[in-house]
Amino acid sequence: MRVLITGANGFLGRQLAMRLLARGQLCGRALDTLLLLDTQLDAFAADPRLRLHVGSLTDYALVRRVLADGVDVVFHLVSVPGGAAEQAYEVGYQVNLMASLELLDQLRDSSCPPVLVYASSVAVYGSELPARMNESAITRPQLSYGAHKLMVETALCDLARRGEVDGRALRLPGIVARPWQPNGLRSAFMSDVLQAYAAGQPYTCPVSPQATAWWMSAHCCVGNLIHAAELTGLPMDSERVWQLPVLHLSLSQVIDALAKRFGEHRRGLVSFAPDPELQALFGAMPPLKTTRSRAAGFCHDGNAAGLVRHALNLPNTRVAL
Amino acid sequence: MRVLITGANGFLGRQLAMRLLARGQLCGRALDTLLLLDTQLDAFAADPRLRLHVGSLTDYALVRRVLADGVDVVFHLVSVPGGAAEQAYEVGYQVNLMASLELLDQLRDSSCPPVLVYASSVAVYGSELPARMNESAITRPQLSYGAHKLMVETALCDLARRGEVDGRALRLPGIVARPWQPNGLRSAFMSDVLQAYAAGQPYTCPVSPQATAWWMSAHCCVGNLIHAAELTGLPMDSERVWQLPVLHLSLSQVIDALAKRFGEHRRGLVSFAPDPELQALFGAMPPLKTTRSRAAGFCHDGNAAGLVRHALNLPNTRVAL
Numbered sequence: 123m124r125v126l127i128t129g130a131n132g133f134l135g136r137q138l139a140m141r142l143l144a145r146g147q148l149c150g151r152a153l154d155t156l157l158l159l160d161t162q163l164d165a166f167a168a169d170p171r172l173r174l175h176v177g178s179l180t181d182y183a184l185v186r187r188v189l190a191d192g193v194d195v196v197f198h199l200v201s202v203p204g205g206a207a208e209q210a211y212e213v214g215y216q217v218n219l220m221a222s223l224e225l226l227d228q229l230r231d232s233s234c235p236p237v238l239v240y241a242s243s244v245a246v247y248g249s250e251l252p253a254r255m256n257e258s259a260i261t262r263p264q265l266s267y268g269a270h271k272l273m274v275e276t277a278l279c280d281l282a283r284r285g286e287v288d289g290r291a292l293r294l295p296g297i298v299a300r301p302w303q304p305n306g307l308r309s310a311f312m313s314d315v316l317q318a319y320a321a322g323q324p325y326t327c328p329v330s331p332q333a334t335a336w337w338m339s340a341h342c343c344v345g346n347l348i349h350a351a352e353l354t355g356l357p358m359d360s361e362r363v364w365q366l367p368v369l370h371l372s373l374s375q376v377i378d379a380l381a382k383r384f385g386e387h388r389r390g391l392v393s394f395a396p397d398p399e400l401q402a403l404f405g406a407m408p409p410l411k412t413t414r415s416r417a418a419g420f421c422h423d424g425n426a427a428g429l430v431r432h433a434l435n436l437p438n439t440r441v442a443l
Numbered sequence: 444m445r446v447l448i449t450g451a452n453g454f455l456g457r458q459l460a461m462r463l464l465a466r467g468q469l470c471g472r473a474l475d476t477l478l479l480l481d482t483q484l485d486a487f488a489a490d491p492r493l494r495l496h497v498g499s500l501t502d503y504a505l506v507r508r509v510l511a512d513g514v515d516v517v518f519h520l521v522s523v524p525g526g527a528a529e530q531a532y533e534v535g536y537q538v539n540l541m542a543s544l545e546l547l548d549q550l551r552d553s554s555c556p557p558v559l560v561y562a563s564s565v566a567v568y569g570s571e572l573p574a575r576m577n578e579s580a581i582t583r584p585q586l587s588y589g590a591h592k593l594m595v596e597t598a599l600c601d602l603a604r605r606g607e608v609d610g611r612a613l614r615l616p617g618i619v620a621r622p623w624q625p626n627g628l629r630s631a632f633m634s635d636v637l638q639a640y641a642a643g644q645p646y647t648c649p650v651s652p653q654a655t656a657w658w659m660s661a662h663c664c665v666g667n668l669i670h671a672a673e674l675t676g677l678p679m680d681s682e683r684v685w686q687l688p689v690l691h692l693s694l695s696q697v698i699d700a701l702a703k704r705f706g707e708h709r710r711g712l713v714s715f716a717p718d719p720e721l722q723a724l725f726g727a728m729p730p731l732k733t734t735r736s737r738a739a740g741f742c743h744d745g746n747a748a749g750l751v752r753h754a755l756n757l758p759n760t761r762v763a764l
Contacts (some may be wrong), residue, residue, distance in 0.1 A: 211605070215548070227536070260579060262600075264680075269601035273594040279583075280590035284532070359585075 123151040124193045128179055128225070129200030130158035133300045134241065136166075138197060138344045143169055148195060149237070149352050159188055160200065179221040182228075189228055195237040195351050198225060204245055204267035206306030211266055219270040226277050230286040235358075238278065239350045240291040242363070244336060246272040249402050256411040257365045264403065265308075275363050285358045290350040292420075295336035295368040296404065297343050299433040309404045312337065313433075315373065315392065319380040320434050322388055327373060328397040333405030336368035337376070339432030342423045349419055367412045367422040369429055373405075379426035383436065444472040447514045449500055449546070450521030451479035454621050455562065457487075459518060459665045464490055469516060470558070470673050480509055481521065500542040503549075510549055516558040516672050519546060525566055525588035527627030532587055540591040547598050551607040556679075559599065560671045561612040563684070565657060567593040570723050577732040578686045585724065586629075596684050606679045611671040613741075616657035616689040617725065618664050620754040630725045633658065634754075636694065636713065640701040641755050643709055648694060649718040654726030657689035658697070660753030663744045670740055688733040688743040690750055694726075700747035704757065 125148060129135045139158060146153055158166070159175045166172060177184040179200050200217065201207075207214025222240075229236050245268030246261045263269040278289035296309040302317040304310075311328050312335055318325030329335075338346075346366055356362075373394075381389055396405070412420070423429040431438060446469060450456045460479060467474055479487070480496045487493060498505040500521050521538065522528075528535025543561075550557050566589030567582045584590040599610035621634040623642075632649050633656055639646030650656075659667075667687055677683075694715075702710055717726070733741070744750040752759060 219544075223540075258581060263597070264604065266601050266605065269597050273597050276584070276590050276594050276597070280587050283585065284587065 123148055123153050123195070124155040124157065124191065125153060126157040126159065126188065126193045126196045128159050128196070128198045131160035131163050132199060134297060134340055134343060134347070135160065135197075135199050136164075137340050138199070138347055139166065141344050141348065143167075143171065148348070151194075157188055157193065159185075178217075179225060180216050182221075182224050185221075185225060185228055193229075193236055195239070196225075196229065197239045197241075197347055197351070198222065199241045201241070201271075202267070203306040203308075204243075204265045205308040207267040207270070208265050208308075214266055214270060218267060219273060222270070222274045223277055226274070226281055226287060226289075230281060232284070232286045235282075235286055235288040237351055238287050238289040239347055240274065240278055240289060241347070242271045242275050242291045242293045243268060244293050244295050244365070244368075246275065246293060249406070251406070251408050253408050254411070255408050257414050279362045282362045283359045288356075288358070289362050290353060290356075291363045292346060292350055293363065293365045294343060295338050295366060297338055297340050298429070299339075308400060309335070311400070312404070315376065316380065316430065316433055319377070319384055319388055319392065322384070322391065324391045324393070327392060327394045329373060329401045329405035330394055330396045331374040331377070332372055333396070333401055334370060334372045334407050335404055336407050336410060337371055337423070337429050338366065338368060339423050339429055341432040341435070342421065346420050353418065361414075364415045364418060364420060365410065365412050366420050367416050368410055369422045369424075369426065370407065370409050371426055371429070375426050376429070379430045382427065383430055444469055444474050444516070445476040445478065445512065445514045446474060447478040447480065447509065447517045449480050449517070449519050452481035452484050453520060455618060455661055455664060455668070456481065456518075456520050457485075458661050459520070459668055460487065462665050462669065464488075464492065466669075469669070472515075478509055478514065480506075499538075500546065501537050503542075503545050506542075506546060506549055514550075514557055516560070517546075517550065518560045518562075518668055518672070519543065520562045522562070522588070522592075524627040524629075525564075525586045526629040528588040528591070529586050529629075535587055535591065539588060540594060543591075543595045544598055547595070547602055547608055547610075551602060553605070553607045556603075556607055556609040558672055559608050559610040560668055561595065561599055561610060562668070563592045563596050563612045563614045564589060565614050565616050565686070565689075567596070567614060570727070572727070572729050574729050575732070576729050578735050600683045603683045604680045609677075609679070610683050611674060611677075612684045613667060613671055614684065614686045615664060616659050616687060618659055618661050619750070620660075629721060630656070632721070633725070636697065637701065637751065637754055640698070640705055640709055640713065643705070643712065645712045645714070648713060648715045650694060650722045650726035651715055651717045652695040652698070653693055654717070654722055655691060655693045655728050656725055657728050657731060658692055658744070658750050659687065659689060660744050660750055662753040662756070663742065667741050674739065682735075685736045685739060685741060686731065686733050687741050688737050689731055690743050690745075690747065691728065691730050692747055692750070696747050697750070700751045703748065704751055
């Protein structure tokens with residue numbers, strides 16, 4: 123079993139790589155080779171199964187070399203984040219759209235279609251969401267990032283229908299808690315508030331306490347990515363896009379969970395200075411019903427306490443009690 | 444005013460070119476130059492406003508030359524038809540998707556965004572349509588042709604939102620009556636039945652008499668394309684995709700209108716041998732409500748008699764009576 127992760131050095135990519143190496147198998151077959159592709163690859167524990175490829179997905183010849191010996195499952199995670207792609211349109215266009223299309227094109231194989239798990243995004247919906255949302259909501263992206271994700275979803279579904287790539291696209295919500303550093307994500311505040319509270323540092327939140335967002339820990343997300351690869355019994359012409367279940371929580375609910383974990387006394391460290399644009403894009407998310415996705419076995423973190431625990435890699439205190 | 448038509452030698456392209464030359468203006472400005480691009484360009488009447496460019500949209504350097512002196516309005520009509528693109532996937536991918544994306548990319552101009560009228564297709568919806576359909580119906584293409592049209596729509600909306608291309612996408616139904624010759628269109632029967640009846644020739648229809656389709660004459664469609672270019676007062680971040688109003692008619696209704704025009708005695712020349720796949724793709728269209736599109740001034744042929752008259756370029760007998 124040969125597996126490739128694009129964006130392997132990223133926040134999700136590294137956790138996915140480590141989880142795959144630890145479990146040693148995927149789809150019931152031993153993991154023989156794990157190909158990692160990213161523009162840089164920080165130290166990974168030495169492992170004979172690893173093959174590191176440093177370079178860009180926009181280097182089509184490199185991608186061809188990486189895929190030369192075949193691949194069974196691809197986790198396509200690399201992307202220029204929403205805020206960065208909106209500023210540097212050309213970069214986002216080349217990576218998020220064109221290189222993704224090229225990857226799909228190179229993966230086409232009607233005799234033995236590889237499994238492709240694609241990290242799409244809730245950015246495909248845009249900011250005008252219905253008051254009660256479900257998985258069939260209209261998509262109207264308000265960032266090029268979301269438009270390009272939506273286009274790649276469409277291409278993936280088409281190649282699945284043709285029986286050439288066994289694609290599975292997951293629409294990811296805000297994944298937390300990313301390292302506390304500039305990362306070009308417009309939704310960075312969702313991680314920053316967690317990191318700041320855990321570190322006992324002051325934090326000014328760019329959305330209001332009432333702002334509601336869709337949350338998921340990286341731990342939970344990696345589980346969902348692996349689950350997507352392992353889904354069986356999917357006819358090639360079946361629906362290939364899943365909106366991951368999300369925790370629909372206000373900032374206050376998350377801060378309540380943080381206060382329970384790290385102490386009420388830190389509440390005073392969090393202040394609020396809402397940015398209207400961020401508030402509209404990420405702070406006005408309605409409840410989201412994901413019946414089909416849950417029936418397929420995808421899950422969220424359970425509750426705000428679970429989110430905080432998973433997101434910050436904390437021990438489960440309930441076990442200790 | 445400089446105007447470009449891609450696919451200018453096609454069924455719609457030629458009629459659009461002639462209509463534009465005849466009216467001599469567009470968007471209230473004199474038509475100075477009409478650039479025609481296609482892989483071949485059959486004789487056009489000599490006209491000092493015409494600039495003919497023979498070549499493929501996939502020749503990006505050629506497209507750059509065509510656009511070198513600027514362009515105010517582009518009608519992007521060229522495409523590899525649905526059936527042909529499904530068979531020769533790579534050709535459809537290069538023309539319908541990649542070259543269209545390249546054209547959009549070359550048109551980007553935030554200081555003076557050109558108007559782009561894009562001929563999209565009802566193929567974006569796929570074959571699983573709700574019993575009562577409207578303009579917000581879910582898109583789930585069942586042909587690569589439709590998938591690629593949908594992806595270009597998404598790109599067009601994104602560039603409009605960014606203020607770089609003033610795009611307007613129209614979803615075209617089956618346009619009739621195309622010349623009676625192989626054209627790679629899965630919906631060719633819609634034209635063939637009209638041409639055959641008018642010519643008094645026998646015809647075996649690949650869908651049943653009860654099969655309902657969405658119809659529009661080329662004459663009506665060209666009017667809608669021009670109307671799309673001339674729409675004013677559209678905020679750049681407004682909705683940029685319109686489902687054209689359609690006539691929702693069964694084959695029998697169309698044949699009734701043909702019988703009224705060309706005589707009852709020809710009915711016996713039409714037989715039926717339904718192909719299940721064609722019947723599913725093009726013969727099971729539900730009624731389609733297009734409130735928003737009609738409010739924006741788009742229209743259909745009025746009724747079956749109007750469709751037959753416009754499609755076959757017949758005089759209006761009601762005027763003669």
